[in-house]
Amino acid sequence: MSEKYCGGPNFEEYVVCPYDKVHRIMPTRLAYHLTRCAKNFPSSKMVRCPFNTTHLHSVTNMQLHVIDCPDRAALERYKLPDSMPPAEPRPCEFNIACSEDWDAEPPAPTYDPKKYCETELVIRNPQGAPPAARRQFRERERRRFLESQRF
Numbered sequence: 001m002s003e004k005y006c007g008g009p010n011f012e013e014y015v016v017c018p019y020d021k022v023h024r025i026m027p028t029r030l031a032y033h034l035t036r037c038a039k040n041f042p043s044s045k046m047v048r049c050p051f052n053t054t055h056l057h058s059v060t061n062m063q064l065h066v067i068d069c070p071d072r073a074a075l076e077r078y079k080l081p082d083s084m085p086p087a088e089p090r091p092c093e094f095n096i097a098c099s100e101d102w103d104a105e106p107p108a109p110t111y112d113p114k115k116y117c118e119t120e121l122v123i124r125n126p127q128g129a130p131p132a133a134r135r136q137f138r139e140r141e142r143r144r145f146l147e148s149q150r151f
Ligand SMILES: [Zn+2]
Pocket: 017, 018, 019, 020, 023, 033, 034, 037
């Protein structure tokens, strides 16, 4: 863009100040210059590149810059921690869903076993135990009666 604007032997190595195109700054001193130059342009709407603080562009240009920023790949690792916070609400939503399920589930499992045991006992008692118990009781009573008669 404006880099070839001022063709000079060393100008290509200089960086055009985003605040004032007249400023040509050595890349090594760019950060220092921007910090100082920003104070001279407090009303500037320049925004800092998230990948390099020396990359200053307007919001519109920054949206295009961040796509092609050369420092983006180098700082790609730092994007991973940044991508974590947005993912945190999801586990919270799952926890909420789980808590809702926990509130709904406990009554059922604790209630069903009781029902199951009760029905099982109810079924067992009339079918099995009482007749057998009656038979055993009758046999015991017969033996006691016979034994009592013998003695
Ligand atoms: Zn400047």
